[in-house]
Amino acid sequence: MLKVWNTLRRSLEEFHSLKDDEVGLYTCGPTVYNPVHLGNFRSYIFEDILKRTLVLLGYRVKHVLNITDVGHLVGDGDVGEDKIEREAAKTGKSAWDIAKEYEAKFLKDAERLNLIPPSIMPHATEHITEQIDLIQVLEKKGFTYQTSDGIYFDTSKFPEYGKLSGQKLEEKEAGARVEVNQEKRQPSDFALWKFSYPNGRSFDSAQDALRRQMEWASPWGVGFPGWHIECSAMSVKYLGQPFDLHCSGIDHIAVHHENEIAQSEAAFGRPLANYWMHNEFLLINGGRMGKSLGNAYTLDDLVAKKFDPLAFRYYCLGTHYRQKMNFTWEGLEGAGQALKKLQTTARRLLVGAQFIAPGSNGPKDQGVMNHAPTGFIHALEDDLNTSQALAIMWEMLKSDLSDEDKGLAVAKIDEVFGLGLSSIIGQSIEVPAEVTRLAEERCTARGAKDWEKSDQLREQIEAFGWRIEDKNRGEFELTPVS
Ligand code: AMP
């Protein structure tokens, strides 16, 4: 039985899906104005592990990940420029091209990290009608008001505001910094629609320089959607309401998710999602890694230092998703070494090759079920305890199980870990010709009892990164040093 920590009720709960065998999962995706960094990818890796665990446990997962390609402003309190428009102005590219460029980059990086693509990946710019419709529902029900720069959600009309973060509205207000937008009734109110031309300036009189590239007509005036409304509009469209699971990093709890809940639940009078799961931050030098903080590494930075992107995936598995994780190059190096060792081990499990023929969909297709050690499944069922699951995998590999059983188990385990092992199990590595020549020469030297020469040749072989082990009757085995 899967148990997850539900942020909404601040407790560990048994997971029960709305439908027997299908789970609706919504994860907040990137704002595509610059490269997605490793902190963000910690979040996407956690969500991928969750998804793969659900599949291992027998569910089909309908996963929606949105692409924010409009409306995310630089300032928290609905002030400042749109991040994408700002990047366009800075680079001279169009806002549409900026969004396309960084979405493509995100998808390429996601593939390098073995993230299973979402079932649906809706874009905010392609769901303007749905967002306007939802704002109209809220307007009819009396949850909105207009200021000189947009339409706002009145959080005082939604008594449950703050239930996800456990903060009452009054506490939020007391803690809030001085709001720049003086027209808001409460600091926690948020924009549903923003005008391109605030303060009563008309569309015609607008100066070209102020003109946004991304804007649409609406019942309230030309403008663009606020950041939060896209998630409410797209989740109900693709998953219905309520749906099962909603995830992101913890930074989204207090504002973005609280606002999603307010909009969706005020509009339809039903819960938005049954379970809310949030990952802790990836830190660097003790502080949060963040785009705007200027301390963020990307996957390209890792690759430039000759790291396998999957080393970062392995690194993330070592820390529970609800624990803070401090990024260090030494830590990544250690994870990379462990991954190499795992790959070498997987290559030696020859029997696996019969099951995971290239082009097949993995062992599941061939009736190979339940080969993961029970402890491994239990660790994942315990709120995705990946570090324990890793330890169980290594114990299993050290045990006296047959190579065949180990191969099957690793293939099954990798359906969740996603370290690309299935495709290399049983894939013997070609020994370089020079290494073979040295090994044969050493064999002859041993036959002639020339131990000194034999030792020299062993050293030469090791310098190539290979280990030689002598077997019976002058035979030998060569294995790459992991
Ligand atoms: P954003 O593009 O800012 O909406 O972030 C995308 C995802 O990454 C969200 O789920 C964030 O909560 C998450 N996130 C942002 N920074 C970090 C970090 N340093 N560590 C872990 N997750 C993060």
Ligand code: ZN
């Ligand atoms: Zn969202």
